[in-house]
Structures are given as structure tokens and as C-alpha cells.
Amino acid sequence: MDWNNHLEKEKENFSGSGDATILVNESGIISFANQRVYENFGYSNHELIGEKLLNLMPGANLQASGEGEIIHQFGIHKDGHAFSLFFRMNAFSLEKEIHYLVVFHKVKDQSRLNQNQSYPINELVDIMYAIDESTIVAFTDEKGKIKSFNKKFCEVSKYSASELLGKDHRIINSGHHSKQFMQNLWRTISAGSVWQGEVKNRAKDGTYYWVDTTIVPFLNEMGKPYKYLAIRKEITEYKRVVKELKKSVHKLVDFQFALDASSIVAITDQKGTIKYVNDQFCRISKFSKEELIGQNHRIINSGFHSREFFNDLWKMISSGNVWKGEIKNMTKDGTYYWVDTTIVPFLDEHNKPYQYLAIRHEVTNRKIAEEEIQKMTGKIIDVQEDERKRLSRELHDGIGQNLYSHLITINRLQAEMSHPLLDQMRDEATEIIEELRHLSWELRPSVLDDLGLFPAIRSYLVRFSEHHHIRVHFDCYLNCRLYTNKEITIYRIIQEALTNIRKYAHTQEARVTISEIDEEIRVVIEDKGKGFDIEKVTRGVGLFSMEERARAAGGNLSIHSVEERGTKVFLEIPL
CATH class of the missing domain: 3.30.565.10 (Histidine kinase-like ATPase, C-terminal domain)
Incomplete structure (x- = not known):
């Protein structure tokens, strides 16, 4: 029976289908899930991020699963009921860490969920239906001419059935891959071997899409291919996610490099226990990483700051706020150094810190310079005050006393004779004495010392x-x-x-x-x-x-x- 006709007949016998995509890390923790995941499992958007895949699919073993292999599994809905599904997995490495892209789809006939799984023909129908709903399928003859295909091929390529039938796959060639790439593909399948890989195609409207492709040759009695089955899974979103992940990782690597080159960096858990330090931390503190990991920052406490200082610091960051300030620390050999410090709390879904990132810049030379400037300023102020005191006394005891003597002499002259100039001299002398007293007071009042x-x-x-x-x-x-x-x-x-x-x-x-x-x-x-x-x-x-x-x-x-x-x-x- 023709592949397409067979699937169309089976669709009439079953109702309901769905597929979904989940991205997990090597530990099985979910980092991305599309809308279908939340619909199928009954969760709200973003509710699954950070959860374990095993909570949704108990018994799923990604490490033991074959690349591209379709595996039957049971899923657990949020309300507790189980449902049958099939999944296939693709693994990829990103910055030395393994990630898995899991694509699954629910079995159409859920009525057989609890029945004896001894109906291989019914299972095959479900598998065929699931593949047709989620996968691009096409048959070509030995020359590569398209002979049959499913509706998914038209949906993704945006070509009609009449436009595809009888053509070869150059109709969707994007020009992305080299001539050698295509020659190697054709050489593999024409030799009777299965070819697997990722191909970038172009739709009728000029947009591009990626497909994870498996091409299986069907061999005649002579061992020669007489037709080919191409099974493709669209992975455009997956490729985009991977590309964005790579960009993010590269940015993070660049940021980390910049931080490590210029800053003292440490990460602690919520209790303040050191989990990570960079080389700059070890260089400035003179402790090795082994000596620092597992300790808290009391290992570099200089004793300079009060208990209240650290209580206020801890109160600030444990409430989820960033703390900034300058701290005096002590190295392993007992020398002191100052750091301009920023401590950033990382918050969980309950807005509670689960770890802290401390970024420090050494400012010892600046602090020493500031201390020297402060000492010098104090000395200048002391010298200035001593000079003010000396001038004040000289004005008061020297010039002031002389003027006062002149005033007495003027008063004596006035007692012996009367003249307007004597009155003017007396008034001017009195005014000058008063100005000197005021100036002496401004310079340094004697009452302050006395x-x-x-x-x-x-x-x-x-x-x-x-x-x-x-x-x-x-x-x-x-x-x-x-x-x-x-x-x-x-x-x-x-x-x-x-x-x-x-x-x-x-x-x-x-x-x-x-x-x-x-x-x-x-x-x-x-x-x-x-x-x-x-x-x-x-x-x-x-x-x-x-x-x-x-x-x-x-x-x-x-x-x-x-x-x-x-x-x-x-x-x-x-x-």
C-alpha cells in the first residue's frame, strides 16, 4: 500500500495527536520547553524550567537512547494520569557539556494505554501516524526523483503536491552546503548505506529551514538501490536555540576572561562557603584554591572592621540587595590589602539568595595614598593652626599693646590740651585696636585654648x-x-x-x-x-x-x- 494513502486511512481511525520539544542538560534538567509541552503535560508556562525530565517521563534514559531512535515511553500529566508517547533524542556538545533535544508526540489511540502491548500492527499504525504528524517523509526513485511524500513535506517546504511530484530535491536546495557535501551524501546512499546529517533547505517563499535527515536506500536483489526513503525532522528552532546558546556561552566566556584578567572573583553558597575562586583571588590572598574552597571569607579577615560592619553587609545581601564597599583583608603571610568590593546575590524562584558572586578590585595603593594625604592634610592643618595662633598672639600682644600705649599717650595729651587732630587720632586708634582684636579672635581665640x-x-x-x-x-x-x-x-x-x-x-x-x-x-x-x-x-x-x-x-x-x-x-x- 502507498505510504501516504496508508497514513491517511489510519488518520481516520484515530483522534488526537500532539508533539513537543524539550531541551535538557546532561543531568536531565529542563532548560527549554515549547508550548506543546505545557499543553500535553498540563503545566503553566515556564513552570517546568529547572525541573527534572524524569518527573515527566519516568524511566527515560537519554544516555542509553540511540541517536534518532524512536522510543515508546509513558508520560505523567500534572494531575497524575499517565499517557503513551514516543520520543526521539538528538545529543549535542556545547562548551564541553552534553545537551539533549528531545522531540516527542502523544500516541493517537489512548484507549490502548493500559492494554497488553501485544498488538504490533496497532503500534505500527500509531508510530506511522505520529511520524506523519511530526516528520517530513518522502520517497524518491533511484535517480532522486520525488515519487511520494506526506503532507508535512508540503507544509514545511510551502510547495504544493503538484509542484513537488517528479522533481528532485534541488527544488529545495538552499545553496548553503558545498558541492562536496552533496556528492558525499549521494555516494553514501547510492552505495546502499544509510546517510544521516543536518541539511539546510529553502522553502518556496525563500525562507530557510533546517532538517535532521535520515536517508534509507531500498535495495533490489542485486543489492542496488531502487528507491530511497528520506525521513526529516525540522530542527530550525533547535538550530536557533543552539546558535543562541553558543553566542551566550561565548559571551559568558568573554566576560569571565575579562573578569579573571582584571578582578578578584569568588562565588559562595547561601551560607557564605566558598565554591569558586579565580587565579587573581589566589594571587592576591596568597592562598591556593585548595585552601580556599570550602572555607568562608573569615580566612582572609584582617580584624580591621567591626562586627557591626559585617552584620550590616550580611543583612544587605541576604535580603537580596547588592552590597558595595571597601574591605581590608589579610593574606596568608599576614600582610594587608584593600579591595573595592561588590557582592551580588543570585536569587531563586522564591527571591531568596542561593549563592553570592563577589567581584573585587585591589585598591591598596590608593588607600595608602589616601592615608598619606590624610596625614599630610592633618599636618598642614596643624601647621596652619600653629601659625594662626602665633599671628593671633603677635597681633594681640604685640601690635595691639603698642596701639593701646599710643591710645594712652593720646589721652594724656588731650588732658593737657584740646585739639581736633587729637580727637581724630584717639578715634582711629580705638577703631584699629578693635579691628585687631576681631582679627586676632578670627585667627585663633585664646579662650579656645584656655x-x-x-x-x-x-x-x-x-x-x-x-x-x-x-x-x-x-x-x-x-x-x-x-x-x-x-x-x-x-x-x-x-x-x-x-x-x-x-x-x-x-x-x-x-x-x-x-x-x-x-x-x-x-x-x-x-x-x-x-x-x-x-x-x-x-x-x-x-x-x-x-x-x-x-x-x-x-x-x-x-x-x-x-x-x-x-x-x-x-x-x-x-x-
Whole structure:
């Protein structure tokens, strides 16, 4: 009976069919499934990704299955019922890992699911029907002329039956393969051997499609082929997936190479146990991979950071957020190094981290340079303050005293004689003395050295309010005197902040608060004035000086301002 006619008759006797495609890795984990899979097994889209193929097809052994071999199997629907199916498998290697493309189709006659499997003719009908539904089938004569074919051939090639009948397969030649490729194919089958391979064809509308092809020669009594059966399975999607996978793998390899060449990389599990380190990690830490794998990062803990520092880090990443910061570590030989670190959590379907990727860049030289700059800045500030102190005393005790003596002399002359020039000299001398006192105070108030920060700030605020007509509210909650450098830092930052308020805030009031909180001195200078947009304002010398002074004292300075709502300057210095 003609192949096509036979299948058409059998289609009338059975109802329902389907096929599907699943991509799994060597461990049998599903990485791709098309829509037919979800329809046949009753799952929602993407629900099967990451599941085991054995959950759908218990007993399926891909490693033991022959390439292209059609195998009968039972599938398990999501609701628990079993159904009969046939599958064929194609294996391929990608970046040294084996993947399997599994194509299956349900048996049409499900009524025989639980019957004795001793009806080979019925099974053959089911197989023939399944092949016709999912596979391109064609017979040619010994010269390659197409003699019969199934509907799937027309569907995929987009040619009608009349256009295909009597033609050879050059009608769908894509020009992709070389002449030698086709000659080898023909040489194989004309010698009576089966040929298998992948062929790129072209449809009538000019689109291309790939087919996994098996050509079987039928031999006469002389052992010569008198016709050929070509069975093809369209694998265009499979080829696209493989191509995209290769591109993705190549990109990942490139990314990994770039990371390994420039960064310190480590991967840990959800508990922080190291699962992978690159060569850069070993080079900088001086530990071997064997010494690091299975450990956690306490193996390189320098002891520099507090327990709270790492608690905050762990809290951040375990909640699924990326953490960035600088960490001081210790190598195997006891030397220290700094790393600029980014830790990225990888989340599972429940948004819980199942592993962490830590990418680090060594910044030891930069940190050393920053420490040296900070030390140098501190020394410059100390020298500057010493010079201010010297100039202040010279103005007050030297020039100031001389002017005061001149004022006494002028007063004596006025007691003996009256003259307008004496009155003018007295007024000018008094004015100069007052200016010198103010300048001496600005340079370095003696009360700061003699009595401490609180009296010095209070005295300064009184003078500031009198001169500039800005009322400053002052609250101080210090329990003891601070180190001289901290007191000077606080005094200068308050002085600079109030100068900025006087120049730019356009307000009549301000507030200064000094408090001691958790082993830390916190200073807040605020106003309700004009405010400004921090992103748009150029950082001047005053702000730079404030930040450097804070940094030199081991503290931190921050500014918050909103247009028309005022400005707050925050200074935090450890006790």
C-alpha cells in the first residue's frame, strides 16, 4: 500500500495527536520547553524550567537512547494520569557539556494505554501516524526523483503536491552546503548505506529551514538501490536555540576572561562557603584554591572592621540587595590589602539568595595614598593652626599693646590740651585696636585654648550675632573637654558654616547643636534660609576645607539642603 494513502486511512481511525520539544542538560534538567509541552503535560508556562525530565517521563534514559531512535515511553500529566508517547533524542556538545533535544508526540489511540502491548500492527499504525504528524517523509526513485511524500513535506517546504511530484530535491536546495557535501551524501546512499546529517533547505517563499535527515536506500536483489526513503525532522528552532546558546556561552566566556584578567572573583553558597575562586583571588590572598574552597571569607579577615560592619553587609545581601564597599583583608603571610568590593546575590524562584558572586578590585595603593594625604592634610592643618595662633598672639600682644600705649599717650595729651587732630587720632586708634582684636579672635581665640570648646563657641556666637545681626541658638551637651585637634576642627567648621549662612542664606536666625551620642560627637549647624540645589552648586574652598578638616580628625561631614527650605550641615567625629 502507498505510504501516504496508508497514513491517511489510519488518520481516520484515530483522534488526537500532539508533539513537543524539550531541551535538557546532561543531568536531565529542563532548560527549554515549547508550548506543546505545557499543553500535553498540563503545566503553566515556564513552570517546568529547572525541573527534572524524569518527573515527566519516568524511566527515560537519554544516555542509553540511540541517536534518532524512536522510543515508546509513558508520560505523567500534572494531575497524575499517565499517557503513551514516543520520543526521539538528538545529543549535542556545547562548551564541553552534553545537551539533549528531545522531540516527542502523544500516541493517537489512548484507549490502548493500559492494554497488553501485544498488538504490533496497532503500534505500527500509531508510530506511522505520529511520524506523519511530526516528520517530513518522502520517497524518491533511484535517480532522486520525488515519487511520494506526506503532507508535512508540503507544509514545511510551502510547495504544493503538484509542484513537488517528479522533481528532485534541488527544488529545495538552499545553496548553503558545498558541492562536496552533496556528492558525499549521494555516494553514501547510492552505495546502499544509510546517510544521516543536518541539511539546510529553502522553502518556496525563500525562507530557510533546517532538517535532521535520515536517508534509507531500498535495495533490489542485486543489492542496488531502487528507491530511497528520506525521513526529516525540522530542527530550525533547535538550530536557533543552539546558535543562541553558543553566542551566550561565548559571551559568558568573554566576560569571565575579562573578569579573571582584571578582578578578584569568588562565588559562595547561601551560607557564605566558598565554591569558586579565580587565579587573581589566589594571587592576591596568597592562598591556593585548595585552601580556599570550602572555607568562608573569615580566612582572609584582617580584624580591621567591626562586627557591626559585617552584620550590616550580611543583612544587605541576604535580603537580596547588592552590597558595595571597601574591605581590608589579610593574606596568608599576614600582610594587608584593600579591595573595592561588590557582592551580588543570585536569587531563586522564591527571591531568596542561593549563592553570592563577589567581584573585587585591589585598591591598596590608593588607600595608602589616601592615608598619606590624610596625614599630610592633618599636618598642614596643624601647621596652619600653629601659625594662626602665633599671628593671633603677635597681633594681640604685640601690635595691639603698642596701639593701646599710643591710645594712652593720646589721652594724656588731650588732658593737657584740646585739639581736633587729637580727637581724630584717639578715634582711629580705638577703631584699629578693635579691628585687631576681631582679627586676632578670627585667627585663633585664646579662650579656645584656655577654657575649651563650649566657652569659645559661645563667645564667638555672641560676637557673630552682634556684628551680623543674625541670632544663633546654641545647645551643647558635652560631658568633658575633647582633644585639642577635635575642638579646633569643630570650632573651625562651625565658623565656616556660619560664614556661609551670613553670605548666602538670607536669614535672621540659625542654630548650632553639639551633642555626644554613642561614642561620637555630632554637630549640626542649620538655618531656615534660602537653601540651594546641591547638585547645581559649585563646591568652593570653604566646603573643601570643612570636609578636609573633618576627614583629618577621623570624622565625616555631610550637607543637606533644599531650595527655600534651608540647609543643615552635619559633622560626626569619634570621641
